[in-house]
Amino acid sequence: KTMVATGALTFETLDPFYTNGIEGGRIGSVWSEQMFYTAVGQPSEVSTILKDWTISEDGYTVDWELYDNIYDHEGNHITASDLVWFYNKYKENRAFANLESFEQTGEYTGRFKMVYAYYPSFLTRACMNIVAISQAEYEKNPDRFRYDPVGTGPYHCINFQSGATATFEQTY
Numbered sequence: 001k002t003m004v005a006t007g008a009l010t011f012e013t014l015d016p017f018y019t020n021g022i023e024g025g026r027i028g029s030v031w032s033e034q035m036f037y038t039a040v041g042q043p044s045e046v047s048t049i050l051k052d053w054t055i056s057e058d059g060y061t062v063d064w065e066l067y068d069n070i071y072d073h074e075g076n077h078i079t080a081s082d083l084v085w086f087y088n089k090y091k092e093n094r095a096f097a098n099l100e101s102f103e104q105t106g107e108y109t110g111r112f113k114m115v116y117a118y119y120p121s122f123l124t125r126a127c128m129n130i131v132a133i134s135q136a137e138y139e140k141n142p143d144r145f146r147y148d149p150v151g152t153g154p155y156h157c158i159n160f161q162s163g164a165t166a167t168f169e170q171t172y
Contacts, residue, residue: 003030003155005166012162015145016086016131017093030168032072032131032151035064035083036123045123049078049132049152051108059117066108072152073171076134080104085135087112098126 005027013019016028029037036045047053053064070078087102096102102112114126132152138145147160155168 001170002158003168003170005030005168006164007166011164011166013146014149014157014160014166015142016129016133016149017089018146027166028129028131030153030155031149031157032133032153033070034124035127035130035132038121038124044120053123055118059114059119061111061113062118062123063105063111064109066110068108070132070152072132072134072137072150073156074134074137074150076137076150078132078134078152080106080108080110082135083130083132084110086130086133090129094129096126096129098122102130 007027014027014031016032019028028034033049035050036047039046049066049070051065051067053062055062066078066080066083072078081104084102084104087096087099090096098115100113100115102110104110112127114122116122133150137150144150147162148157150156154171156171157166158169159165159167
């Protein structure tokens, strides 16, 4: 029910836009759901937030549909615009080497284009850092996300010590 993550001195923040080192990237998937992940024993990617996705015949374009019942720990409704906002905000400071574009096509739908054609498990790598968080919640208090991020994942942070540890409690 409780998990403690330890990290190096580079483990300075939980904010997904400014995390340093591998610890920050791994921890992001604990407090907020990623678009895709590779599950043990599965032949290809799976998703807990996407209802469906299709890959174009040439393997470069993915059309996706988000479930319409995704909410964060504060009750904010997550829509396609939140994922597109996250992608664009992340790009301000970082790069998505495998994504060429990421756009909204409807309230719960979108499309992204990849630099390289799809192969099994590639979607996980291409969208690795895109997590489901509310744009409105982040913009209300971005500093909060440094130590107490509001996400959609199976855990929420109950204690964070920069450069040392983060303690998470399971959500239900």
